[in-house]
Amino acid sequence: MNILYIIDLIGVTVFAISGGLTARDKQLDVFGIAAVAFITALGGGTLRDVLMGSTPVGWMVDLRYLIMIAAGISVSLMFGERVRKFRRTFFLFDSIGIAVFTVLGLQKALALGMHPVIAVMMGMISAVFGRVTRDVICNEIPLIFRKEIYALACLFGGTIFILLRYLDIDSTINILVTIIIIFALRSLAVRFKWNLSVFS
Amino acid sequence: MNILYIIDLIGVTVFAISGGLTARDKQLDVFGIAAVAFITALGGGTLRDVLMGSTPVGWMVDLRYLIMIAAGISVSLMFGERVRKFRRTFFLFDSIGIAVFTVLGLQKALALGMHPVIAVMMGMISAVFGRVTRDVICNEIPLIFRKEIYALACLFGGTIFILLRYLDIDSTINILVTIIIIFALRSLAVRFKWNLSVFS
């Protein structure tokens, strides 16, 4: 689906900007900012492809991803903190990006013949792992392991996708429903500060 | 060998519990605990398979590993610190797990035509790398790079395995001997606080 591809490219850009800003906060230099932006944007899809043996990894055969990331890096270098003013728009695209990454990762895994349970995991990894790597490189315990709950939203949305697929729901509708679920869950979680803390 | 497979599954579960407990200590949330448990249990085998190009990685084609890990995660969530009361049992299974991981990794590498020296390394990586990743994610310098010496036990045991194999010792006996050596070395090392410190 063409529209998914376009959202995927936008999502990658937004992820790159968010990675670049984190790297700025850590006082990294220009190369460090570019590297962390890159890893944040593509780390998830890269791990997914490497685990499934689908190499060379996706972004290595479609340069548009690198171009969009270069744009994202430029934005975080030029505008820096001022980008955060648009944090609502940012959050919007970020959440849509997460949802689309999940669906695309899931579909790719299914297309490669993975078991549905594994496919759901691959979808989640696509959406989540870039940030995990970003945090580990920036010497932080991954935020998503402590507070943010969007990985669960990805797993839940992915499961719904698989269920609807068994029920032979039209694929376009299924994709749309899944994206909306992930988007909504994540937004609600942030809004109402849902968390999964074991300790109160 | 069927019994090795069963011990492998038990080992994975024990590794998952130990990963989950470490994550709890770090105050991670439920997803973080699950993720770290998962990485601790499967990180070693995953790296081994990726390096050898044996993808999709093992656990992606045999869901029993995920099921056992889910069980391990549940245990560390429900019982938490109380699990540590059984630390002798725990240590027993952990050490057997390490030994079995080494042998299975080694055998897989040999089956894929790797040089014996590389196969010994792959065996050690299978047993060790999950914990290395766990520690790096939890923002610690890997324990095994500082104090624990079981990687050396794995390398030593693996070398014995290769030697006995050249001497055409029966494979079952060879596996048993190797497992006992690794298990014994590790237990002795912990008991007598052997270490490899360069600084006294």
Added chain:
Amino acid sequence: MNILYIIDLIGVTVFAISGGLTARDKQLDVFGIAAVAFITALGGGTLRDVLMGSTPVGWMVDLRYLIMIAAGISVSLMFGERVRKFRRTFFLFDSIGIAVFTVLGLQKALALGMHPVIAVMMGMISAVFGRVTRDVICNEIPLIFRKEIYALACLFGGTIFILLRYLDIDSTINILVTIIIIFALRSLAVRFKWNLSVFS
């Protein structure tokens, strides 16, 4: 080219020594020093090969790399800080190593049919990523993301290589020119303390 192969082996050894010394500074034990030396020396090439799907990874099919690394580890264990007395020689080989790693990574990527832009990235990753991993494992934000600028020298040299290749310059001359450029850029950057800091 035979001479490149020899320099590659020397570069790997120098990288191993530098990794081993960093690990000593962190008070790691013998296994930790060996592991970090190993990862510093081979991490870059390993990531490059895994991303491109060229597995088993290079060093797994040519044991000479492991032998050279073992030598490098012995040097950092035996001589420790005293190695630093030769820091000029060290820096010389290190810079040549970086340049050669870049060219070899780049050539391998082109040989596997990668797009030139991707090939330049693969060259840089070969030269840089081992140290990034070393720093992450040693619980530091990668130095190369904060101060050192040699990644940029690798990218610049790689780009020159691609350009000269389009102009049908003789391959040996091209390799030589590229290595000299990377070497010179890095040396100048260190000498004059060039940096890419966003913050003054």
